Amino acid sequence: MINMEIAWSLVLFTALTGCGGWLFALVAVDEFAKRTTRVNFPAAVVALVLLAVGGLASVTHLAHPENMLAALNHPTSGIFVEAVLVGIAAAFTFVYLVSYHRSEPVRRICAVAGAVCGVALSFMAGHSYLMPAIATWNTMLLPLAYLGTAMASGVALYCAIAGLRKDEGDLRTYFVLLAASGAVAALTSLAYVMAASALADIWLIGLGGAVVVGGVAPAALGLAGVARPALRPALAWAACACALIGAVCLRVSMWLAYVPLENFFGLLI
Numbered sequence: 001m002i003n004m005e006i007a008w009s010l011v012l013f014t015a016l017t018g019c020g021g022w023l024f025a026l027v028a029v030d031e032f033a034k035r036t037t038r039v040n041f042p043a044a045v046v047a048l049v050l051l052a053v054g055g056l057a058s059v060t061h062l063a064h065p066e067n068m069l070a071a072l073n074h075p076t077s078g079i080f081v082e083a084v085l086v087g088i089a090a091a092f093t094f095v096y097l098v099s100y101h102r103s104e105p106v107r108r109i110c111a112v113a114g115a116v117c118g119v120a121l122s123f124m125a126g127h128s129y130l131m132p133a134i135a136t137w138n139t140m141l142l143p144l145a146y147l148g149t150a151m152a153s154g155v156a157l158y159c160a161i162a163g164l165r166k167d168e169g170d171l172r173t174y175f176v177l178l179a180a181s182g183a184v185a186a187l188t189s190l191a192y193v194m195a196a197s198a199l200a201d202i203w204l205i206g207l208g209g210a211v212v213v214g215g216v217a218p219a220a221l222g223l224a225g226v227a228r229p230a231l232r233p234a235l236a237w238a239a240c241a242c243a244l245i246g247a248v249c250l251r252v253s254m255w256l257a258y259v260p261l262e263n264f265f266g267l268l269i
Contacts, residue, residue, distance in 0.1 A: 005255075016053055051086055123147040136195075
C-alpha cells in the first residue's frame with residue numbers, strides 16, 4: 001500500500017471554501033424566505049472571510065507565485081476552475097454586502113449568483129481529483145461527498161450565527177434543513193468510504209470521523225433543535241463543530257486512500 005502525504009493546505013481550502021459557499025447559499029435562501037433577515041449580513045461577512053482564507057490556503061500548496069500563475073494558464077485544469085469559482089463567489093458576496101442597504105434587486109441577484117458559484121465550488125473541489133491513475137479517487141462519489149460535507153458545515157454555521165442574535169427569527173426551518181444536510185453528509189461520505197475502503201484502510205477516520213461525527217451527529221443535533229428551541233444556539237455550534245470535523249476527516253480519508261493504479265494492479269498479481 002502506498003499512501004500519499006496529506007496535503008493539509010488543500011484539505012483546508014476545500015473544507016473552508018465549501019463551508020463558505022454553502023453558508024452564502026443559506027443567505028440566498030433567506031433573501032426569499034425572509035425568516036432570519038438580520039442574520040444575513042453577518043453571515044455573508046463570514047462567508048467572504050472563509051472564501052478568502054480558504055483561497056489563501058490553496059495558494060500555499062503551490063509554494064511559489066509562479067507556480068500558481070502557471071496553473072492558471074490552463075483553463076481546463078481543476079485548479080483554474082476552482083480559482084475562478086472562488087473569485088466569482090467572493091466577488092458576488094462582496095457586492096451583496098455593498099448593496100445590502102441600497103438595492104434589494106441587486107442584492108438578491110448577487111445572493112443567487114454567489115450561492116450557485118459557492119455550491120458548484122464545493123462539488124468541483126472534489127471533482128478535480130478524479131483521475132484514472134488513482135483508483136480510489138476516480139469515482140463520482142468523491143465530489144458528491146465533498147458537496148455533502150460542505151453543505152452540512154455551511155448550514156450548521158448559518159444556524160450558529162443566527163443563534164448569536166436575540167432576534168434571530170424563525171430558525172425551525174433551518175434546523176430541519178440542518179438535519180437533512182447532516183443526513184446527506186452521512187450518506188455521501190458513507191458511499192465514498194465504502195467504495196474506497198475496498199482498497200485502503202480508512203475505516204476509522206472515514207466511518208467514525210466523516211460519517212458519524214460529520215453526518216449523523218449534525219443530523220441528530222438538527223432534529224434536537226427542531227424539538228428544543230431553547231437549546232438551539234448550543235446545538236447549532238455543536239453541529240457546526242461536528243460538521244467541520246467531518247468535512248476534514250472526509251478529505252483526509254481521501255488522501256489516506258491514495259492507491260496508484262500501477263500499485264492496484266500489483267496487488268492483483
